[in-house]
Amino acid sequence: MSHTATMTESSGNSRQPEYAVEAHGLTKKYGGNLALQGVSFAVQRGTVFGVIGPNGAGKTTTMRTLLDIIRPTSGHAMVLGVDSRNAGPELRRRIGFLPGELILEGRISGRRLLQHYADISGPVAKGRIEELAERLNLDLKRPVRKLSKGNKQKLGIIQAFMHQPDLLVLDEPTSGLDPLMQQEFLNLVKEARDGGQSVFLSSHVISEIQQAADEVAILRDGKIVRIAGVEELRNSAIRHLRIVCTGVTASELQERLAAVSGLGSLEFKTSDDPAAVEATATLEGEIQPFVQAASTLELKDLVIEEPDLEESVLKLYTAPDQPAPGEPAPRQEKHHD
Ligand SMILES: Nc1ncnc2c1ncn2[C@@H]1O[C@H](COP(=O)(O)OP(=O)(O)OP(=O)(O)O)[C@@H](O)[C@H]1O
Secondary structure, three states: OOOOOOEEEOOOOOEEEOEEEEEEEEEEEEOOEEEEEEEEEEEEOOOEEEEEOOOOOOHHHHHHHHOOOOOOOEEEEEEOOEEHHHOOHHHHHOEEEEOOOOOOOOOOEHHHHHHHHHHHHOOOOOOHHHHHHHHOOOOOOOEHHHOOHHHHHHHHHHHHHOOOOOEEEEEOOOOOOOHHHHHHHHHHHHHHHHOOOEEEEEEOOHHHHHHHOOEEEEEEOOEEEEEEEHHHHHHOOEEEEEEEEEOOOHHHHHHHHOOOOOEOOOEEEOOOOOOEEEEEEEEEOOOHHHHHHHOOOEEEEEEEOOOEHHHHHHHHHHOOOOOOOOOOOOOOOOOOO
8 A cells, every 4th residue: 555645736836735634454352352444445635534433433543543642563653744754843733633621730820831731832823822712612821730620622622723733643532511612613614625724534423424524423432333425324314203194004005115125113102093994114315215115105294204224324333343244334434546
């Protein structure tokens, strides 16, 4: 595999990498424990890429590898066009990192701490720290050690965003934030993306990924089980439906719908109308085959609910590794070269 990043011409003479991050077969072993097992993905520049997965899936390990805090056992990553193993201070300044476990102690005020970070990270526009603190409702005068968990998290977010880095790497960024602040954080992410910055974030919260990310990777046991656009994931998600019809018995209804792909088993209910048959079921994937089959019935009522992204992601957390025969293989890696 090539160790050079894919480059595209941008305006002027400079060549910019097409991908802000490219992970190529990252593996990480801790003794006998395989924390990462060949993780590959690519984050297109100017987009938000979310990683979601259960505890211990390898999200933090992936991030630490990208930042060269730890070295992969095998594989490599390109970050802003540079091999992460060659990451020097210059590359670090172009990255805003919010670690998952933020340890902030000391008597100094939030403002002093941020100024100290600004000396390391490079120039911060005048008034930027105050603007972010105001938006996140954080008192910069308070000593850091006296801040609550949520307020420490806000300081962490400010230090990651303040110098408007090309890439933001954010590990569980909203942990400890109240819903209003979570929303403000999501606004910051959208603004960063709209300004051309790239964002790589991890989360446990599916709704947050759904709101913030363009693309999402689902990580489980150190492996990526699926990478998809949020819309694509939603379209393949599970929907709940309810059907009420006349002119058929329960078993005839079952027979008529038996061939519909993605339809779960029908659960029959007692209908208000004694002449009608009522059933509920789940539907996965395309709705067209079901709608077609349903159109041949004497429908009294049909409800197809909004797809439930959460349910479908949770299913992927526990789904078997290999796709069932006849099903398309999950998309694991984007084209890089
Ligand atoms: N320093 C370490 N030494 C040994 N094992 C480790 C170390 N760091 C992580 N692991 C193991 O690697 C696996 C992945 O951990 P990681 O922290 O990357 O998961 P995560 O997806 O970030 O989980 P969480 O959502 O709980 O933060 C886990 O099994 C964890 O126990």
